[in-house]
Amino acid sequence: MTFSEVLFPGRHHAVTGFQVDFLHRLLAGEVRDADDVVVPLADDAVVVWAVTSANHAWTRRNPLPGHRREALVERVSVAADLPSLVVLVPDVPQHPRFAELVVTTVATALGHRPPPDPARTLVACSTPAVAESYRALGYTVVGVEDAVSDDADEQPSRPWEVVERLAHGDASWRLLAHPGTVAHYERYGVPELVTELFSDPVVSSEGDLTTTRDYRTYAASFETASGRKYDQVGHLLEPGRVVDVGCATGGLLERIAADPRFGESDLFGVDIARPLLDEAEHKKATGVFANPNIWFVRANILSGPVMPAGSVDSTVTVALTHEVFSYGAGRADVEAFARRVAEHTRVGGVWVNSDVLGPDEPDRVVDLQLRSDDGANPAAAREDLDALERAEVAAYVGGLSTDARMRQFAHDFPRLSGAAFVARSLGEGRWRLRLGDAMEFLTTKDYADNWLSECHESFCGLTMADWREVLTGAGLTLDPTSVAWRNDWLVSERFAPTARLHDVETGDELDWPVTHVLTVARRPPG
Template sequence: MSYVLFPGRHHLLTRFQADYLRQLAVDGVTVVWAVTSANHENTKRNPVPYHRREAAIERLSALSGLRSLVVPIFDTAPTDAFADVTLKSIAVATGIELTPDNTLLACSTPKVADLYRRLGFPVALVESDPGLRTTPERPWDVLLRLANGDETWRKLAHPATVDVFERYRLVDTIRTVVNDPVVGDEGGLTATRDYRTYAEAFADAAGRKWKAVKQYVQPGRIVDIGCGAGSLLELADREPALRESDLIGVEVARHLFQECVHKKAQGVFRNANVYFYQRNVLGGAIFADRSVDTTLTFALTHEIWSYGRQRESLLKFARRIFEHTAPGGVWINSDVCGPADRRRQVVLTLATDDGVTPAEPRSDLDSLTSDAVKAYLSGLSTRAKLEQFAKDFAFGCDFEVVGDGAVRIELGAAMDFLTRKDYVDNWLSETKEQFCGLSFAEWTELLVEAGFELDATSAPSRNNWIIENRIAPVASLSEVSGGSLDWPDTHLLTVARRPRNG
C-alpha cells in the first residue's frame, strides 16, 4: 500500500484525524487529501476557501510527520460516478493512478465509502471505525461549535487549523457565514433560481439602467451591491470620468460572483482597481465607515425585504449603507415598488380564454423539474395563474371571486401577481419575493429614518412596456364601485445623500 486517499471538504482538521492518519500512513505511505468543493467558499456548506484549507493541511502534515499531497476537486452535480471523477482529477493533477492495489480509502461518510468499495478499494472508516473505544466528534460538528461560539472547538481542532484560522482571521468569517439568516447553503438567496437566465436578463438591461443613473455617480470609491455578473461595472469601467475610481462589486450568489471573477481574469475590465467580494451586507460591515462615495443597488432591495425580515432588514441595510457612505456621498437605488395605496381594495379582471383552467392549483410544483414547471404554468389561463400564484406566494394573496374572471383583491397583491405572472422560468423563486412591500412614500420614510436626505430627482415610475405588452392585454383594474382604474407605479429610483455635516 503506497497511498491513503482521504477525500472530504476539510474545512476544519481535528486532532483525531491526525492521530488516525499517522497509524495508517506508515513506512513512507503518502496521504492524498482530495479537497472537495474546492471551487466553493463563503457559503454555509463551504465557509473556508480552498487555499486556506490547503494551508492547514500542509501545516498539519509538517507537524505530524505525514507525507501528503493536496489535490483540489471541483464541485460536480450529484453523481454515482463521483469516486471515478475524483480519481481522474487526482491523476490529471499529480500523474498518479490510485488503484485498489496501491491505495487505502479513509472516509467516514457511508455513501462515499460505498462508491469506492464498488471499485474494489479497501476502506478505513475514520470517525465511523467500529474498532474505536469512543466515537470522536466529526470535523463539521467541531466547526459548528466554533460557529456557535463554543470555545471548546480549539481543544478538538488540530493546532494547524487553529493557527490558520487565527492568522487569517477566519473565526469571525465562519461564524458570520454559517449563521447567516438570508443566504442558503450553497451561497445563494434561493436554491430554485436559474442564475443563467437571471444574469442574461440583467445584462440586457444594464445599458438602460446605467444611462438612467450615471449622472448621479460620484467618482472615488464606487460600490455596486448585488452586482450580479458585473454588467453595470463593465459600463462604469468605460466612463473616462471614472478612470481613477475604485470599482467594487459585492455579490452574495456564488454563481454570479464566480462569473465576475472570471470576467476580471479574462481582462474584461480596463481599470486596474476593480475588485469583487462575495458577501452578504446584512451579515456585517464590509467597508469602513465614511469610506464609500457612491453605492449602487439595482433590483436588490426587494430581495432583502423578501428573504429577510421585511422592513426591519431593509432599515438595517439602509443604515449600514449610511454608515459606510462618505459625507456628501450618495446611494442610488433602482428597484420595484408598491402602489401608493397598496392596501386599497380593487376589482381585477383576468383573461380566462388564454389557457387551461384546472379545477384547483397544484401543490407539488417543487417536486417537478424546472422544465415541467415552466410547461405547466405556460399552459394556464391568466385567471388560473392567479390561483397558482395565491397557492405559492410566500406573502399571501387573498381574494374574493366577484364574477367571471373577476376578483376583489388588494391593489398591492394584484400588482405583485401581474408583475410576476410571466416569470415561468423562475416561478418557485419569484413567488418567494414581494415586489410591492413598500410604496414610494414608505421608502422615503425609511431612508430619512436611516439618516439620508432624498434628492429631488427621486421618484416612482411606471414601466409602460410591461403594462402595454404583458399586463393590459390580459387584465384590467377597476374600482369596487365600478369605475375604471389606471395602472399604478411599478418602480422607483431614489438618490439618497448623506449630509456633508452628517
C-alpha cells in the same frame, strides 16, 4: 500488497487531532483492516489529501475556499511531520462516478507521480457510500473515524462536527481540532466567519437566497438589462470608490468599468449568491472589465459592514431592495440596509437605487379583470408545486390562463412570501382585492421560469412615501431627481393584453399606477 500512497479524500475544512494520530498509525503499519489484517505501508509512503468542493466557498456546506483549506492541510502536515501532497478537486453535483473524478484529478494535478492505482494506492475514507465507490474501482479502503470499534468509550468527532460545534458556540471544538487547525483558524478569522455563516437567517446552506431560482435565466436577464440600467443610473454616480451591492454577475460594473469617468475609480461588487459571484470572478479572470481595479465580495450587508465607515463615494443598487424586504424582515431590514449604506458613504457621497415600487394607494380596493381564454383553467390551485422539478413548475404555470394563474398565485404567494394576500373571485375572471395586491400579481405573473422563487418576493412592499421616510430616517437627503415612475413597456406588453383595473363603485376603468422607483440619496455634512 504494500501501499506507497494513501488517498485521503474529503472537504477538509478542519483537521482533527484524531485524524493526525490515525494517519501516523496508518503510516507506521499499526492499522488493521475490516478483516483484522495489518495494512502494510511503504517506509516512504505519502498522504495525498484530495480537497473536494475546492471551488465552492463561503457557505455553510463549504465555509472555507479551497486555497485556505490547502494551506490548513499543509500547515498541519508540517507541524505533525506527515509526508503530504494536496490536490484541489472541483465541486460537482452528486454523481455515481465521483470517485473516478477524484482519482483523475489527482493524476492530472500530480503529473510528476504515477497516477493512483489500486495496486499502490490505499484510500482512507469514512463515508460509506463514497468508500463503496472507490471499492468498485478496485481500491482497498480503510475507514478513519468509522474504524473505531462501536464498543469504544468515545467515538471520534468528524471534521464537520468540529465545524458545527464552533458555529454553535461550543468551545470544545478547540480540543478536538489539531492545534494547527486552531492556529490557522485564529490567524484567518475563521471562527467569526463560520459563526456568521451559520447564523445568517437569509442565506441557504449553499450560499444562495433561495434554492428554487434558476440562476442561468436570472443572470441572463440581468446581463441583458445592464446596459439599460446603466443609462438610467450611470450619470448619477460619483467617481472614486464605487460599490454595486447586489452586483449579480457584474453586468452593471462592466459598463461602469468601461466609462472613462471611472477610469481611476476602485470598483467593488457585493452579492450574497455564490453562483452569481462565481460567474463575476470568471469574467474578471478572462479580462471582461476594462478597469482592472475591481473586486468581488461575497457578503450580506445586513450582517455587518462591508466597507469602512465613510469610505464610499457611490453605492448603486438595482433590483435589490425588494429582495432585502422579501427575504429579511420587511421594511425593518430595508431601514437597516439604508443605515448601513449611510454609514459607509462619504460626506457628499451618493446612493442610487433603482427598483420596483408599490402603488401610491396600496390599500384602495379595486376590481381586476383577467383573461381566461389564454391558457388552461383548472378548478383549483395546484398544491404540490414544491415537489416538482423547476422545469415542470415552469411548464405548468406557463400553461395557465391569466385568471388561473391568479388562483395559483393566491395560493403560492402568501405561503412563500409570508405576506397577507386576499383576492376574492367574483367569477368570469373578475377579482376584488387591494390595489397593492393586484400589482403584486401583475408584476409577478409572467415569471413562470422562476415561479416559486418569485412568489417568495414582494415587489410592492414599499411606496414612494415609504422610501422618503426610510432614506431620511437613515440620515440621508433625497435628491430632487428621485422619482416614482411607470414602466410603460410593462403596461403595453404585460398588463394591458391580459388585465384591466376597474373602480369598485363606478366600474370605470382605472389607469395603471407607478411600478418603479429611482432614488438618489446623499450623505449631508455633519
